[in-house]
Amino acid sequence: MVSIKDKIDAELENITLVLKEIEKVKDQTYKELVVIVGMGAFLQDIYLGMENILKQLLKKINIQIPNTPTWHKDLLNLSIENEFISKETANRIGKYLFFRHFFTHAYGFQLDKAKLKPLINNIPKIFSDFKREIDNFLSKLDENIP
Numbered sequence: 001m002v003s004i005k006d007k008i009d010a011e012l013e014n015i016t017l018v019l020k021e022i023e024k025v026k027d028q029t030y031k032e033l034v035v036i037v038g039m040g041a042f043l044q045d046i047y048l049g050m051e052n053i054l055k056q057l058l059k060k061i062n063i064q065i066p067n068t069p070t071w072h073k074d075l076l077n078l079s080i081e082n083e084f085i086s087k088e089t090a091n092r093i094g095k096y097l098f099f100r101h102f103f104t105h106a107y108g109f110q111l112d113k114a115k116l117k118p119l120i121n122n123i124p125k126i127f128s129d130f131k132r133e134i135d136n137f138l139s140k141l142d143e144n145i146p
């Protein structure tokens with residue numbers, strides 16, 4: 001059976017690979033629409049990866065996410081309550097939850113480069129803080145339970 005640490009490490013590795021891809025194009029002066037939409041998809045991937053980690057941790061400690069229309073926000077709140085991540089980190093991640101919702105329900109040409117830029121520029125630091133907090137929580141978790 002795959003341990004929670006292995007599952008989380010796989011998600012963290014995937015997010016790191018996505019960040020490397022963003023880094024390749026983020027500083028280009030002119031970006032074609034396809035690149036902008038691609039960066040939006042990468043931001044969504046990063047958020048979903050972080051969300052998957054939080055879901056795995058809740059599952060590990062036998063806490064179910066409420067099956068409500070606000071379950072994504074509930075997931076962040078439960079993650080704060082169970083000390084996986086800080087409230088500050090959850091608030092910063094929440095901006096990407098909002099973006100994920102927009103990206104999922106909009107057309108790519110509706111992406112605003114000016115609004116996308118800070119999301120792109122801030123995600124490496126946010127991910128670094130998220131990873132540090134998750135690693136800290138995992139170090140406290142009893143890994144004897146698969």
